[in-house]
Amino acid sequence: MQVDYLNTEGKVAGQIDIPESVFTIQPHEHAIHLVVKAYLANRRQGTHKTKTRSEVSGGGKKPWKQKGRGTARSGSSRSPVWVGGGTVHGPKPHSYRLSVPKKVRTLARKSALSIRFQEKNVVFIENLSFDRPKTKRIARMLGDISVGTDKALLILQSNAVNNAQGKNALLSARNIPTVSIQSAESLSTYDIMTHKKIVVCIGAVNTIIENLQ
Numbered sequence: 001m002q003v004d005y006l007n008t009e010g011k012v013a014g015q016i017d018i019p020e021s022v023f024t025i026q027p028h029e030h031a032i033h034l035v036v037k038a039y040l041a042n043r044r045q046g047t048h049k050t051k052t053r054s055e056v057s058g059g060g061k062k063p064w065k066q067k068g069r070g071t072a073r074s075g076s077s078r079s080p081v082w083v084g085g086g087t088v089h090g091p092k093p094h095s096y097r098l099s100v101p102k103k104v105r106t107l108a109r110k111s112a113l114s115i116r117f118q119e120k121n122v123v124f125i126e127n128l129s130f131d132r133p134k135t136k137r138i139a140r141m142l143g144d145i146s147v148g149t150d151k152a153l154l155i156l157q158s159n160a161v162n163n164a165q166g167k168n169a170l171l172s173a174r175n176i177p178t179v180s181i182q183s184a185e186s187l188s189t190y191d192i193m194t195h196k197k198i199v200v201c202i203g204a205v206n207t208i209i210e211n212l213q
Helices: 029-042 102-118 135-144 164-173 189-193 202-212
Strands: 002-006 012-017 122-125 152-156 179-183 197-201
Touching (some): 029 102, 102 189, 152 164, 152 202
C-alpha cells in the first residue's frame, strides 16, 4: 500500500510502501490489553517492605510481670497490637513480572498501529537531520504536519543516535513536553496507545516492518 510522506515543512515529498499486514489489520483489543498490563506490571519495582515483630528494634524485655497487675498479659512491647510494634502480614519484596508470548506482543503492536492509522493519526515524514539542536525547528515542523500540541510519539530511525545530525534531532525534540521520542527497534504497544499522534521517520519504517513480520 502506497502512502505519502511529508517533508519538515508539511509538504508531500514522495510515497512509501507499507504492508497492510502491519498497518491495516483488524485490531485485537484483548492482545493490546494483555501487553499493556504486562508492560505496566514489569515496570513495578516490587521493593515494598514492612517489618515484622522479629525485625523491629527493641522489645526484648517483658514489659511487666505475667500476673498480679489485672491487665492483659504481654511478652513484648513490639507486639503488633502495640504502637511501634511490628506489622502482621505486611508487604514483602516480590516480582510483579508478567510474561506475554512473542506472537501476542507482535499482534498487539500491529493492532495499536492499525488503530492509529485508521484514525488518520499516523504521519510519515522524511528523516530528520539537523546541523545543531534547535527545538523551534521541531515545534514548527509539528505545526506544519498538523500535529500541533497533540501528544505525539516521534519514531526515529535505528541509527539516529549514532550520527551527529540524528542526535541533534533527538536533542531538539526532547525539550517539548508533548513529544516523546523512541527508536524504531524499541517501539512498544504502550508507547503507541499513550500518544494520539504517531510521527514515523521513513528510515524507521523498514525496521518496524522487519520486527513485526
